[in-house]
Amino acid sequence: MLLAKVIGNVWSSKKKDAIAALRLLFIQPLGGNMKPEGGVLIAADEVGAGFGELVIVTQGTPAMQSFGRDEPVPVDAVVVGIVDNLEMDDAAGGKRK
Amino acid sequence: MLLAKVIGNVWSSKKKDAIAALRLLFIQPLGGNMKPEGGVLIAADEVGAGFGELVIVTQGTPAMQSFGRDEPVPVDAVVVGIVDNLEMDDAAGGKRK
Amino acid sequence: MLLAKVIGNVWSSKKKDAIAALRLLFIQPLGGNMKPEGGVLIAADEVGAGFGELVIVTQGTPAMQSFGRDEPVPVDAVVVGIVDNLEMDDAAGGKRK
Amino acid sequence: MLLAKVIGNVWSSKKKDAIAALRLLFIQPLGGNMKPEGGVLIAADEVGAGFGELVIVTQGTPAMQSFGRDEPVPVDAVVVGIVDNLEMDDAAGGKRK
Amino acid sequence: MLLAKVIGNVWSSKKKDAIAALRLLFIQPLGGNMKPEGGVLIAADEVGAGFGELVIVTQGTPAMQSFGRDEPVPVDAVVVGIVDNLEMDDAAGGKRK
Numbered sequence: 499m500l501l502a503k504v505i506g507n508v509w510s511s512k513k514k515d516a517i518a519a520l521r522l523l524f525i526q527p528l529g530g531n532m533k534p535e536g537g538v539l540i541a542a543d544e545v546g547a548g549f550g551e552l553v554i555v556t557q558g559t560p561a562m563q564s565f566g567r568d569e570p571v572p573v574d575a576v577v578v579g580i581v582d583n584l585e586m587d588d589a590a591g592g593k594r595k
Numbered sequence: 596m597l598l599a600k601v602i603g604n605v606w607s608s609k610k611k612d613a614i615a616a617l618r619l620l621f622i623q624p625l626g627g628n629m630k631p632e633g634g635v636l637i638a639a640d641e642v643g644a645g646f647g648e649l650v651i652v653t654q655g656t657p658a659m660q661s662f663g664r665d666e667p668v669p670v671d672a673v674v675v676g677i678v679d680n681l682e683m684d685d686a687a688g689g690k691r692k
Numbered sequence: 693m694l695l696a697k698v699i700g701n702v703w704s705s706k707k708k709d710a711i712a713a714l715r716l717l718f719i720q721p722l723g724g725n726m727k728p729e730g731g732v733l734i735a736a737d738e739v740g741a742g743f744g745e746l747v748i749v750t751q752g753t754p755a756m757q758s759f760g761r762d763e764p765v766p767v768d769a770v771v772v773g774i775v776d777n778l779e780m781d782d783a784a785g786g787k788r789k
Numbered sequence: 790m791l792l793a794k795v796i797g798n799v800w801s802s803k804k805k806d807a808i809a810a811l812r813l814l815f816i817q818p819l820g821g822n823m824k825p826e827g828g829v830l831i832a833a834d835e836v837g838a839g840f841g842e843l844v845i846v847t848q849g850t851p852a853m854q855s856f857g858r859d860e861p862v863p864v865d866a867v868v869v870g871i872v873d874n875l876e877m878d879d880a881a882g883g884k885r886k
Numbered sequence: 887m888l889l890a891k892v893i894g895n896v897w898s899s900k901k902k903d904a905i906a907a908l909r910l911l912f913i914q915p916l917g918g919n920m921k922p923e924g925g926v927l928i929a930a931d932e933v934g935a936g937f938g939e940l941v942i943v944t945q946g947t948p949a950m951q952s953f954g955r956d957e958p959v960p961v962d963a964v965v966v967g968i969v970d971n972l973e974m975d976d977a978a979g980g981k982r983k
Contacts, residue, residue: 499813499830499831499832499864499865499866500828500830500831501799501815501829501831505627505683505684506681506682506683506684507681507682508598508651508678508680508681509678509679509680509681510651510676510677510678510679511677511679512642512643512676512677512679513642513651513675513676513677514641514642514661514675514676516661517675517676522596522651524598524627524681524683526627527828528829529828529829530796530815530817530825530828530829534627535828535829536828537597537624537626537627537632537633538598538625538626538627538632538683539596539597540596540597540598540651541596544805545803545804545805546803549684550684554799554801554804554813554831556863556864556865557865558655558656558657558849558850558865559655559656559657559753559849559850559853559947560849560850560852560853560861560862560863560864560865561657561863561865562656562657562660563853563861563863564805564807564861564863570657570660570661571657572653572657572658572660572661572673572675573596573653573657574596574653574654574655574657574658575596576863578804578805578808578863579801579803579804579805579808580801580802580803580804581799581800581801582800582801582802582803583799583800584797584798584799584800584815585797585798586796586797586799586815586829587796587797587840602724602780602781603778603779603780603781604778604779605695605748605775605777605778606775606776606777606778607748607773607774607775607776608774608776609739609740609773609774609776610739610748610772610773610774611738611739611758611772611773613758614772614773619693619748621695621724621778621780623724631724634694634721634723634724634729634730635695635722635723635724635729635780636693636694637693637694637695637748638693646781647781655752655753655754656752656753656754656850656947658754659753659754659757667754667757667758668754669750669754669755669757669758669770669772670693670750670754671693671750671751671752671754671755672693699918699974699975700972700973700974700975701972701973702889702942702969702971702972703969703970703971703972704942704967704968704969704970705968705970706933706934706967706968706970707933707942707966707967707968708932708933708952708966708967710952711966711967716887716942718889718918718972718974720918728918731888731915731917731918731923731924732889732916732917732918732923732974733887733888734887734888734889734942735887743975744975752946752947752948753850753946753947753948755948756947756948756951764948764951764952765948766944766948766949766951766952766964766966767887767944767948768887768944768945768946768948768949769887790910790927790928790929790961790962790963791925791927791928792896792912792926792928818925819926820925820926821893821912821914821922821925821926826925826926827925835902836900836901836902837900845896845898845901845910845928847960847961847962848962849946849947849962850946850947850950851946851947851949851950851958851959851960851961851962852960852962854950854958854960855902855904855958855960867960869901869902869905869960870898870900870901870902870905871898871899871900871901872896872897872898873897873898873899873900874896874897875894875895875896875897875912876894876895877893877894877896877912877926878893878894878937
């Protein structure tokens with residue numbers, strides 16, 4: 499999964515029915531130094547994440563299958579958790595954050 | 596999903612039967628600053644997106660499963676929505692767009 | 693999907709039975725300027741693509757499922773169409789190709 | 790799979806029920822020279838990996854399916870093994886590590 | 887699939903049961919010029935590939951499904967063939983290798 503920050507919203511009225519009820523967020527993946535790393539993604543929100551919050555994002559088929567629906571949902575990224583706390587060293591050791 | 600802009604069309608007559616009826620678009624993924632980020636992709640259009648429109652693109656198995664067909668469709672990117680409106684900050688905060 | 697150019701062939705005699713009958717091509721993905729973008733891939737040919745032709749390549753599970761077989765085929769990239777014609781602008785507008 | 794180093798932990802209380810019992814680790818993928826390569830990921834721990842250990846990480850649907858559960862787990866990266874020993878040359882030959 | 891070179895081995899005793907019997911190799915993906923391109927991966931060997939050999943590597947769900955087992959194998963990269971011969975031009979034409 500990716501560590502990411504919620505940085506916005508996107509709205510679409512002309513879209514596939516299967517994603518009609520979803521709340522879509524822009525999320526910016528973050529790297530080891532908590533700085534942006536990699537491109538902005540659009541993720542469906544399943545946990546009520548708010549603007550600026552740190553979140554955990556699952557991608558691909560596991561994201562699609564997080565919805566408890568009979569028909570497939572064409573979504574490839576989902577916010578599955580809001581981060582309460584974290585600790586991270588850089589790979590070389592040393593810096594606690 | 597990716598935020599992207601429709602930048603063209605591609606036509607193929609010699610192709611797998613399963614994709615015969617699909618409209619195939621070139622899309623350019625966009626980053627946090629609304630500038631191109633990452634390579635051009637070919638996506639099947641499921642919502643009637645037009646040239647120059649901002650769209651939401653789903654990739655991978657979730658894209659394939661957006662088609663309501665019995666047999667699998669060998670497509671790994673689909674336009675699932677046309678963007679009406681968006682708001683995005685950069686990850687460091689501040690700039691509304 | 694990716695726009696790509698067929699740039700070669702690869703042969704393997706010691707391989708998984710499930711891919712024994714497949715024709716394997718080297719393909720070079722192309723970007724918005726029709727120049728190489730991203731690394732060379734090996735794709736199974738399903739449409740009779742020839743050396744130097746522009747093709748459409750599907751990746752991942754959708755590629756695997758393009759084969760009409762009962763048992764899974766361990767292939768993650770397939771040429772699904774040969775390009776007849778294309779038109780592409782760059783994302784900033786302007787240049788038709 | 791990826792060779793990676795465990796560099797931290799992340800906690801979330803507001804999350805999808807399906808991932809409620811999982812231990813989530815920050816892992817830093819390592820390249821051929823055993824230096825960080827690619828961005829930090831969050832992976833579910835299935836083998837009891839500790840801080841600083843070298844691990845093997847599986848991504849995507851195969852990661853999701855490593856859980857022996859009836860309902861899908863929306864997880865796209867899992868630590869599937871702790872590295873005991875390794876030997877690696879660089880691709881040009883020569884350096885044993 | 888990727889063209890890659892076998893550059894090492896990795897051993898793990900504390901791992902998921904489902905991958906217990908697999909031989910795990912370090913492989914270095916190669917680009918159009920036969921030089922390393924992209925990061926080192928760990929792939930399960932299904933064809934008896936040896937150190938230094940050129941191989942074909944399948945990733946993702948198609949890799950997982952290359953195993954003829956009832957229960958899923960949490961593996962996202964598999965060596966599916968050993969290269970006997972290859973020919974590759976660069977995308978701009980010209981250089982045969």
